[in-house]
Amino acid sequence: MTPEGLLLAALPEHLLLLGILAILVTDLVSSRPRDAFLPALLTLLAAGIAAVWLHGTGHSGTPFPGHFSVDTDAFAAKALLFGLAVPVLFLARDERHESRFAMLLLASLYGAGLLLSADSLLMVFFGLELLSLPLYALVVLGFRRPESAEAALKYLVLGGVGTAVLLMGLSLTLGATGGLTAADFRTALGGEDLLSRGAVVLVVTAFMLKAAIVPFHAWAPDAYEGASVPATAYMATVVKGAVLLALVRLFGEAGAGTDLLAVVVALALLSIVWGNLAAMRQEGFRRLIAYSSIAHAGYLFLALLGPAEARFETVAFYVIVYGLTNLLALACLPRGEDWLRDRLNNLKGLYHRDPRAAILIAVAMLSLAGIPPFPGFVAKFLVFRTVMESGLVAVAVAGLVASYLGIYLYLRVIRYMFMTPAEAHPRTGPTAGFGTAAALITLAAVLLVGVFPGVVLGWL
Amino acid sequence: MTDANLLLAVSGMLFALGLVGVVVRRNLLVMLMFLELMLNGVLLSLAVFTQLLGAEAGAVLMFLVFVVAAAEIAIAVPIVLLLVRAGHTLDPGSYAGLKG
């Protein structure tokens, strides 16, 4: 690989690294805590544009053979994740975080970058850890509330267990196939012997835990509620997207064996039902988003069962739509003291206080519920068409019926906003400043995807 | 070959013991230690496979595991400190504010 080839292939990651260093240095040098919003934003935009540019030129290569390679799909995935991270930054800017939030965010994104172009299980492990570790800090960083530490702890311990399970899976793969490359994992996928079956299941279970699939989802609701709004936004959209896209890359052309298929289908459907039903009773908005994201993780895992060539396109499109709508909803939450702004009953009668925000949240809710004409429907259609294409018609129908359970919880939010009178004295003001900016960016993106899904699909 | 299987069994045992420890023990720090125990179980099995199949990738992974384990603990301990400063006890049972 020529030096500039090396530079070019991993350009997004290099830019991120540059950003982190810049913030670190400026933070050390200056006396009073400087706000790191601008440099972080520039880094993100640079990395994102680089990824899009490289995707456009169809550049591909393997700067570190066997461990790190890039192709158009990888660049598309990175571009989409960095794009989703931009509104998160805007949300963070509203909260009075110092530069640490930005730095941790960029570090985590760097991990995601590695994960998405990983060729060897080593790199997968390394990327996954680099993605998660900053997150534990992000969850605590949010604001002065004891629960946030509790949330971070739960996330950390279960994350740790997940890492251990992943590693055990890797070692079993090593044992079964004698190597730790992604190709070895795919051979293990096909393998029938004890070691390879164990290896595959452990690795997939680790990913399930990171994506919060039932029964490994326990950390998610508490972590989402404990974290600050931008942190939750980041966890629900970018992290979940990265995990699923990594799994798609890891599976590559190979399909899940019959046993693994049964596990994935069962747990995915259970997650959809569990997430949708549990969300019905939530009083906190972020906790509702947590359970809804568990359900959406179920859809994503179902998409994983599709034919190999359609998998990436389906998961990527779904992550874009799902990510954008979540960000839109979280961006429009009324501003105020962090714990209070999250309560559902201060959303009551929101239409009369802040009509724009109410309509945007309603749009987000309906898109998450998969009701046309919003993009969520196209995404849901794509997922179930992919599942049916791989012959699992019954699974698709079961998934659709399970998704029906997920309509009421979103309607409930709309009902609070439009149909019930406001509470006595809401101490929350309408969204302003950067929050609105984030809302508008995501709204524009949602409308683009909604009206021209064909274009986005074509680009992927 | 039997001793390889024996060692593998031991590593599996370590791994399982670690997880059970996390479930049972009432002290946060001890739970973290059990997490480490699980990783040790993994390290052992990695060592066995590397030796057995002569795949050096396993060795590289072992070092990575050390690095990551250390990083994990580096983040875990301050969080526990933050928690204890507010809750004054190491028993995870009392930190159950977020539920439902």
Next chain:
Amino acid sequence: MSDATALNLLLFLPVIGGALLLLLPERRPELVRGLSMLVLGAQLVLAAGLYFQFEAGVSGLQFETRIPWIAAWGVHYHIGLDGLNLLLVLLTAFLGPLVVAGAFTSITKDVKLFHGMVLFLQFTMLGTFLAQDLFLFYVFWEAMLIPMFLIIGIWGGERRIYATLKFFLYTAFGSILMLAAVVYLAFTVLSQDGTPSFAIADLYLLELAVPVQVLLLTGFALSFAIKVPMVPLHTWLPDAHVEAPTAGSVILAGVLLKMGTYGFLKLGFPLFPEAAQLATPLIMTLAVVSILYGAGLALVQDDIKKIIAYSSVSHLGYVMLGLVSYNLLGVQGAIIQMVSHGLVAGGLFLMVGMIYERCHSRDLGAYGGLAKLLPVYSVFFMLLTLAAIGLPATSGFTGEFLVLLGAFQGAWPLYEQGLVYPLALASAAVLGIVLGALYMLRLARRLLFGGARAPEPEGGALRDLSPREMGILAALIAAILYIGVLPNEFLQKTEQAVIEYQQRVVPERVGEGIR
């Protein structure tokens, strides 16, 4: 301008209107009302223009537009007018301005949002009728629920939350099963060779195995049956009607209920002919049961809106009977009955709204002798009652007569082959005209005749209809009488499409009506 753009303009006018609406200040409701009246009025003019330009007897789509939307799946933005949706589009456009005019005085809270929702609903309903692409049809089909959900939810009566959630979830369940069928079709269309096309016309040519057809038809039929509503799946209708504001009820009864029957006519039966013929006995039984069940329930209600709601169940039972008779008379009758019910039920709900606006009570017991207190109101109410009963010279008669005649003529050859059941059903359906008279005249007698009493209106004395209200009702009555006396022009325009429908569903009985 070329006709195709005219149709696109017709469809997107409400969206443009909605956008303009955003600019108007919230404090000036009369501006908002004026704008939406203007938009819907323009839409009516456009629809009427297109109706007259529509040539009868030409098969296939007219004023067609087809632009690729999601190329990968063969999904196109494909709209067009044909015999099946022509009259329903005209009905929707005709009811639009009347609904808004009817809501001038009754809607005072959040006027801008209300008119926005009405325009959005109008857009989605027209979209569903015009869509010639299955995906586009489904998008509009479910999008329709959102504005209706808000209209009932925000401006409804006391139990509006329960009613609107029940409405949404009830219909959404049907749509989910239909989505499963649509996704399966999307997947099979892709596996066909050649460029994948999701146009309904191409889907008609799909050869599917009969068991597959039965499953797919169940998915579609369940969703449409909930919307019609057919009897076991109808319990959302009375709640939705009772709690909806007047404008909501009129649109719900006037147009939304036709979605189900249009769905059967356009998609349900033609897409899966063999399965449709297998399901005919069941659907025919449910249709007749709906007629009698609806008539029965309407007799024992004391809430005026519920009576009319259950009468809708009964009237749409005729439509289903007509569709399932698969002969020219029956299906033409079904289409006329759809339009007629839209006008009659719409008018009756408007009138209930007018009396509710004055006396704030829907209980039949609280009223009596309105003919004395509100003579003009009573004349209009009596005319609408007669149309509901299906008296000759009203549109109700044209619809019911042709449907019953078609059903009987469809059932007779089967009787000659020894199959008594369809003939028995067709004869039982005729009983419906007696039961229809029973509950409608009970309503008219309790409301209009007898001792004059009405709950005390808050604004002083009970005043009779204002010119605005009279104008609305006069327009409706004129349309009802026109269809009753001179239905031929409508029938000529829909005949070609109905012949094609018959050819698709029962190829062997083609020409039965055209001996």
Next chain:
Amino acid sequence: MEGMLTFLVLLPLAGFLLNGLLGRRLGTGFVNGVGVGLPFLAFGIALWAWRTLEAGDGAPIVETVFTWAVIGEYSFEIAFYLDRLSAVMALIVTGVGALIHLYSVGYMKGDEGYARYFAYLNLFLFFMLLLVLGRSLLVLFVGWEGVGLASYLLIGFWFQDVAKARAGRKAFITNRVGDAGFLLGMFLVFTFAGTLEMDRINEVFAAGVVPVGVATAAGILLFIGATGKSAQIPLHVWLPDAMAGPTPVSALIHAATMVTAGVYLVARLSGVYLEAPAASALIAVIGVLTAFLAATIALVQTDIKKVLAYSTISQLGFMFLALGVGAYGVAVFHLFTHAFFKAALFLGAGSVIHALNGEQDIRLMGGLARRIPWTFGTFAIATAAIAGLPPLAGFFSKDEILWFALASGEGGSLSLWALGSLTALLTALYMFRLLWLVFLGRSRMEPDTERHVHESPVTMTGVLVVLAAFSVIGGWFGLSHYLEPLLPLPALRLDSALLHWAQIGFAVVLALLGLIGAAWLYRDGGKPADQLWQRFRRLHRVLDGKYFVDELYDRLLQRPWRWVSDRVFLRLGDRLLIDGSLHGLAALARWSAVAFTRVQSGSLHWYAWMTLFGLVAVLIWVWRYV
């Protein structure tokens, strides 16, 4: 000239629109002008149309107005058709109608719904003409339901009174039951004839191409429609209650014209009934039974209008008896004569009620002959006519019916004739009872009503005189022979002139017997009759209760349907089964939601345990082979 029939039909419609919209504002003068003028003009045109028909060698005049609908190769035209039968009917409708309009001017004077009344009456004429002149069954059906509507509106004219409104509804519903049968008959005929035009239907059926079973079914179904409209058993219950309407309405609609629509229908579709002997037999039996039962009830009624109502049902029974035995022309002849004397009787009763300021109970009348001589005179003539005393109209038409009942080749039988004759006797009995109790004997009126009993104005008594005159000369027209070419009389199975004359003599004897009997029984206020009834107290109660048919229907049809709708459909079906199961599912969802959230207990141990459990389960699932 072209469009004559269309103009004739549209005249009353114009009357309805003018009076309906402008009547109240332009005062009674305008209303009278339009309301009474137009019917007379219509009568004039009907006469002219009849003359042009006669002039043009009897070929029927056909005017197609427009095409209602063309579907496939079926086309439904709105066309008018004039032949001798419809000409006669049109003349009766417009003639008697016009007279009754004139009479109403006096009767309804001062009523606040004056304009509305005349509007409805004109509307009735419009629909009746549609019914009579329509060429296809469709146009006839439009008129059929239209007159049902007009009768509903007019019965419930004084809608303030709930009982009257309820009577209107009862009339409409019972008619509607008949219409359901009518529709089915129409569909059956349409399926076989391919068209609804009555003349072509007769041709198709006459050609014998239609199986007898189908012809019988069609005949019976159409007859069900006729029983609904012409108040034959079992659908006769609405006519007595229809007396709630103003008396001129009872005269026009419930005596002279509307109720005869059933007879016209069967006569018009004689082609069908000639092919269906079974159906004709049924019609004869139903006819004679209705006649007999109605006559028995009329014997004990105490309300003057109820007596006449049951008398109408009985006379209609006679007409159907004639139709049943194939003597279609004779039935129309009786219809013709009945229109006059029944209208005269009703209007006479109206004049009596008008004189006694609304009193209708005959037990509180008596001795009115001297005080309202004109009414008495016309009433007496009409009573004699209906009783069948020669040379009045009733004698001719009823006698021919009885003769054909005995001697007709198509179903005539001794039993029919016997029951018919017995009914003729009863008819004479109850009519002269009425005459005696109302006009003769001592006055049993309350003092204050007696004080200002006054003869009705000339507009009313004049009409009575005209109608009485027609009741006299009506019989000489010999209508059955006039309609011979159109409706051929049946071949006779007993063709002896002697028997014919004997039968006529016997009929006259019966009429006189009725007269003398009534005179003897009801001489001083009906006391002898009351003593007689004491001995047959149970029979009297049954007759007075009108054979309890109303209560039977209520218990057999009305109440069960209401119970099923409320208990089974609403409470069991809607609320319990459907909504119940839905709420059950919702509760299940809510319960499982609670279960899922309770699993999220917040304790780290529990979460770790769940992860362990999940891991173990998955591993067992994957390693289960080994």
